[in-house]
Each structure stands twice: as structure tokens, then as C-alpha cells.
Amino acid sequence: MTTPAAHADLWPAPTTTGPLDATVTLPGSKSLTNRALVLAALADGPSVVRRALRSRDTLLMARALTALGATVDTATEDWTVSPLGGALPSGRAEVDCGLAGTVMRFVPPAAGLVRGAVAFDGDPHMRKRPVGEILTALRTLGVAVDDTDGALPFTVHGTGAVAGGTVVIDASASSQFVSALLLAGARFETGIEVRHEGEPIPSLPHIEMTIAMLRDRGVAVDDGEPDRWAVAPGQVEARDETIEPDLSNAAPFLALAAVSGGSVVVRDWPTSTTQAGDALRDLLARMGCTVERVPTGLRVTGPADGWRGLQGLEVDLHDVGELAPAVAALCALAGSPSRLTGIAHIRGHETDRLAALAAELGGLGADVVEHPDGLSLRPAALSGGVFHTYADHRMAHAGVIIGAAVPGVLVEDVATTGKTFPDFAGFWSGLF
Template identity: 75%
Template sequence: MTSLPDPWPAPRVLHPVDAVVALPGSKSLTNRALILAAVADGPSVVRRALRSRDTSLMAAALTSLGTSVDTSGDDWVVTPGAFDRDAEVDCGLAGTVMRFVPPVAGLSTSVVSFDGDAHMRQRPIGQVLSALRDLGVSIRGDALPFSVHGSGSVRGGVVTVDASGSSQFVSALLLAGARYDEGVDVRHVGRPVPSLPHIDMTIAMLREHGVEVDDADADRWSVAPGPVKAVDHVIEPDLSNAAPFLALAAVSGGSVTVRDWPRATDQAGDALRGILTEMGCEVRFVDEGLRVTGSGVLHGIDVDLHDVGELTPAVAALCALAGSPSHLRGIGHIRGHETDRLAALATELGALGADVTEHDDGLSLRPAALHGGVFHTYADHRMAHAGVIVAAAVDGVLVEDVATTAKTFPDFAGFWSGLVAP
């Protein structure tokens, strides 16, 4: 990757973009596939795995527990091993590592210690740790850093959790639940669970591995005890990572096609099809994938993003450029993501001239003339996406720490520049 100045002068679009892009694989699918492969009954392959900071941290975490993860090629070979060694897990800024690995570590016979980047210590994990204690796992600490003291097995059973802060709290318990003596029966209490498509993704992958999952009742997910069959996965493109590229079509009045967009998927990013249509774009499937064509005019929207909150930064950036007001609702939970995304978006878009109001659970944006300036990213890859979208339409925008996009898209800036360059 080429060294970049910081802050980075993100390129302005001077012509309608016409491009076909192939995106890296989904982080959400890759890290779930790695977890399931580590607890499976034999070796398996994660094909077209995303190679990024988050997935590398997951592979390293599982390797430290005793699993063999060969990441030398595009297809990663995973061979389960005995969880019988003391280990130290670096979570970085990866919520999936911090939340998905401790339930697996409970199956070890050793001590597994967890820590991460400084900001990671502020992200919520207490609900997962409390649930694991209720299921019979010995844990020291209630937030990063903490340690799991395994006994070789986990009792499992019924557990109640408030997953209103993150759907990952539920997925974390379900992914390893089949290996628990009594399985796991997760019951949610509290405000509605955000990002439900991610739980649907977890359940679909568990069923592919032969795991019996009962999700017939609202706010309850039950995994029966039993083996986790070894299954090879082909990872779909990361559709949430498609947001800035499709936004480029909307901003420039051009056309961008994302290769291999699945016709059916549990990824939250699939909601971009409806959102961009409502904002005035033409969206359609073509032989190569999904094509979005901008009309040259961006309409504001009133939309509940509760189930697809990770799209908020890119959508908010487009709304700041729209010719009519927008209101983004149902996303109070994204205050607990890599940063408080609502506060960060209100601050950074406002600093560039946007007329934006921050609410407890959303943002309101009204048409305003934007200007250049530094757009701070708070070590958050989605904030960087928002910054480059605005920069595509506004002269003089500098994006701080654009390298944070390596979390899910290595050399994003180089790829982006290649599309935007005249």
C-alpha cells in the first residue's frame, strides 16, 4: 500500500463515473465462517476470504487457541485443534473478535486473555460476559481487558440478555452454542434488537453446518447441542463496503456496477438497493452484478435504518448533499460502534457546512452549501467512507486517517483514487 499524506486530500469527481468494481469479501461472513470452522468436526475451507485487519485478527485469535488457520492463499484452510493452551487475544477494533471468540474460549482448558485498541475498551461487551457466566463459564473482568478461564466444557442452557446494544451479543452465543452440553437458549429482553439481518446471517450459516436452530418465537433463539459439521464457505462480496462506490454513481450522475451482487442475501448492505432508489437513482441487476446509475439529482429521505445501522455514515453523507431534507431514524445503537457515529457524523458534516441536527436515535439533515475542511474519522472505517463521499462532491475536503479503511478494505484509498481520477 502506498504511503498517504494525513489528512488525505480525497479526490473530487469532475465527470460522471462509469466503472465496474469487484469488492473484497464480507467481513461479517468471513469471521462467522472462521468461528464455525474452528468448532467444526473436521477441516474446512473459507473461499474468497476477506483479508483485512479484522479478519486477520480473527484468524490470529483462533490460531492462538489451537486452531490451524492457513491464510497463505485466497482460500483459507481451517483445521480445528484442541483448545488446550493459554492464549492472548488482540481484539484490535474488531467487535466480532471481542464478542465471538470468548464463547469459543469457554471450551478451552486454559486461560485466554483479551485486550484491544484503546477505543475498544469503550465498546460494550458486558452483556456477553454476563451471559457466559450464567452459562457456566468462569470469567475475570467485565470489560476489556478480561480473561476466560476454561474448564474444557460449557454447561449451556437458557440465558437472558439485553441485546439492544448490538445483535452481535446474540450471534456470539449462538455460534458456539451447539458445542455446549445443553446447547443454548438465548432470550432477549429490552428495546428491539438492532441489525437483525446479522442474526439471520448467523442462523443461516449455523444451519448450513447442520446445527439445529429454533427461531420461531420473537426475541428467542435456541441452538440444540450436537456436532458442527465441517462445511466449505464461499464468501460473498461485502455489500456494506459497496456503499461509497454506489454513492459515487449517485454523486457524479454516473454508473457503477458491483460484480457478483447476490440475488438473495442476509447482508445488511443489500438495503442500499432500496435506499438509493428512493434517493433518485436507477438500481437494477445486470449480468455482471448490481448497477446503480445516478440521475444527477439527489432526493432526501425519511428512513428507519435500525436493522442496517452500519450504512448510516454513507447514507448520511449522501443526505448532506441532497436537495431536500432527510431524517435517519432508529439508530441510537450506533453510538456504541467503533465510535459514537451519530455524534461524529453531526460534528464532521456540520464542520463542512451541513445543516444537521443530532437526535437521540438519529440525524436530521437539510440542504446547505458545503465547503472544504478536515473530516475526522475517529479510527472508524465507515466514517472514512462518509468523508470520501462528501469529498467527491465538494472541493478541498481532507480525510484524516483514511488508512483506517484497512479494517475491511485494504488499500481502499488507492482503489478509490483509481475510480475517481479523470
């Protein structure tokens, strides 16, 4: 876990004084935007990513693909993408991954398809996040990679083509290992077959999202056997795509309805989606909220007495681990015990989220116990104080949720939310 920053840049989280009623329009999904950008860069012609999320992670992806020879025009909310060329103009490129796991993992397989050396690095914490399985898989496919201990920094030496074939990986640390190889697999000479051997893969909906987007572009994907995926070689058809709202980013806003006893509508909630954030509908209903579809989107109404009426949860969040910080924050406020399991893998996200949540919620008085694969929480009286975020946007979401119920919460480095939601703090404050 990253060490907390000094007590600087502390943001007083606003606290509710009664039921809030709001309608919010969320930025586009980071997961969908970055997958769409990669596929557009690998496509057989130009395409447009409409209502693209403009955030640090997506701009890093646009710059990474531009470094590989694509062009990504980010001047408006509809981003026009022209695909990769054959060779890097100078024979070398550099990719800044920042704190974006999708850039660190999705771009290296594409880098094998251009001629030249592509050097990858990122923020200091990214050097601790796992990527070795992808680098080993690329070597198996004939791509030369220079790295130290399977982590950043590393260099991919592309030759303009990747032979393809079968790789066996352990994707138990991240579903992105599978998605990264599938996204580029159609452009490999013989396609790719990915087999997983290890503990169950977390966040399977993200692999389903990848497969759906590939099929939408005419790519044949065989996923009929557990822990095996095969992508046939062929063209990736250029396709304009409109990005759905980021449903994981909906978590703090819908939590605000639960905390205040008010009602929040998220506009344009899709009727069918592969986003993990759609699980919020079930999770919040189980905690005592009323959840209903309305003509404009999705409405959540909290218990009449707000957070005091919330019920605890016993739930396996293995497939939707990105929701764990927001859910844990609500469980810390709930009036009955909770146990969140199946999320050991979130220790490898932007920070060790289990350790961070236990430390920060506990620091405000929560009765929280950290387990190898999750957290247990019991009702307790919380008080104000500093809530560190560890440069992790989801930790900041947890902090503002607690702050909505508990006066005096100071969220450190709330600007880290810019990873997926520009000006989150201003937007959040405006709701109060």
C-alpha cells in the same frame, strides 16, 4: 466519541468533474468471513473459507482462533482451517481484539471450550465498547470470567467444556451478543437458549445471517418465537464456504454513481443474501438513482445532474445501521430534507457515529441536527475542510463521498479503511 487526531495524515479526497462509469470487484464480507472462521474452528473437521476477506479484522480473528488452538492458513485467498484442540499448549493465550467487535464478542464463548486462561484486550477505544452481556451470560453457563465493569480487558478461564442452558440478555446495544452465543451454542453440552429482554435488537439481519450459516452446517436452530433463539447440542459440520462480496463496503462506490451522475456496477452482487448492505438497492432508488440487476452484478446510475438531483430520505435504519454514515453523507448533499432514525445503537460502534457525523458534516457546512436516535439534515452549501474519521472505517467512507462532490475535503487517517478494505484509498483514487 474518540477525540479527533491532530491534523496529520490528511488525504485529499478526489472530486468528480463529470459522470464516472466504473465496474468494481469488492473484497469479501467481513461479517461472513469472521462467522465462517469461528464455525470452521468449532467444526468436526477441516474446512476452507474461500475468497476470505483479508483485512485487519479478519486477520485478528484468524490469530485469535489460532491462539485458542485452531490453525488458520491465510497464505492465499482461500483460508484452510483446522478446528480447535482440547487444551492450550502453555495453559494460557492472549487475544488482541484490535477494533474488531466480532473478535471481542464471538471468541469468548469459544474460549470456554478449551482448557486454559484466555486474556482479551484491544485498542484503547475497544475498552469503551459493550461486551458485559456476553460475559454475564458465560458466567450463567458456568464459565469463569475475570473482568472489570464488563469491558476489556478480561480473561476467560476455559475448562474444555461448557454446560449450556438458558441465558437472558439485553442485546439492544448489539445483535452480536446473540450471534456470539449462538455460534458456539451447539458445542455446549446441552446447547443454548438465548432470550432477549430490552429495547428492540438492532441489525437483526446479522442474527439471521448467523442462523443461516449454522443451519448450513447441520445445526438445529429454533427461532420461531420473537426474542428467543435455541440451538440444539451437536456437531458443527465442516463445510467449505465461498464468501460473498461485502455489500456494506459497496456503499461508497454506489454513492459515487449517485454523486457523479454516472454508473457503477458492483460485480457478483448476490441474488439472495442475509447481508444488511443489500438495503442499498432500495435506499438509493428512493434517493433518485436507477438500480438494476445486470448479468455481472448490480448497476446503480445516479441522477442526470449528479448529487444536485438527489432526494432526501425519511427512513428508519435500525436494522441496517452500518449504512448510516454513507447514507448521511448522501443526505447532506441532497436537495430536500432528510431524517434518519432508529440508530441510537451506532453510538456504541467504533466511535459514537451519530456525534461524529454531526460534527464532521456540520464542520463542512451541512445543516445537520443530532437527535438521540438519529440525524436530521436539510439542504446546505458544503465547502472543503478536514473530515476526521475517529479510527472508524465507515466515517472515512462518509468523508470520501462528500469529497467526491465537494472540492478540498481532507480525510484524516483514510488508512483506517483497512479494517475491511485493504488499500481502499488507492482503489478509490483509481476510479477517478
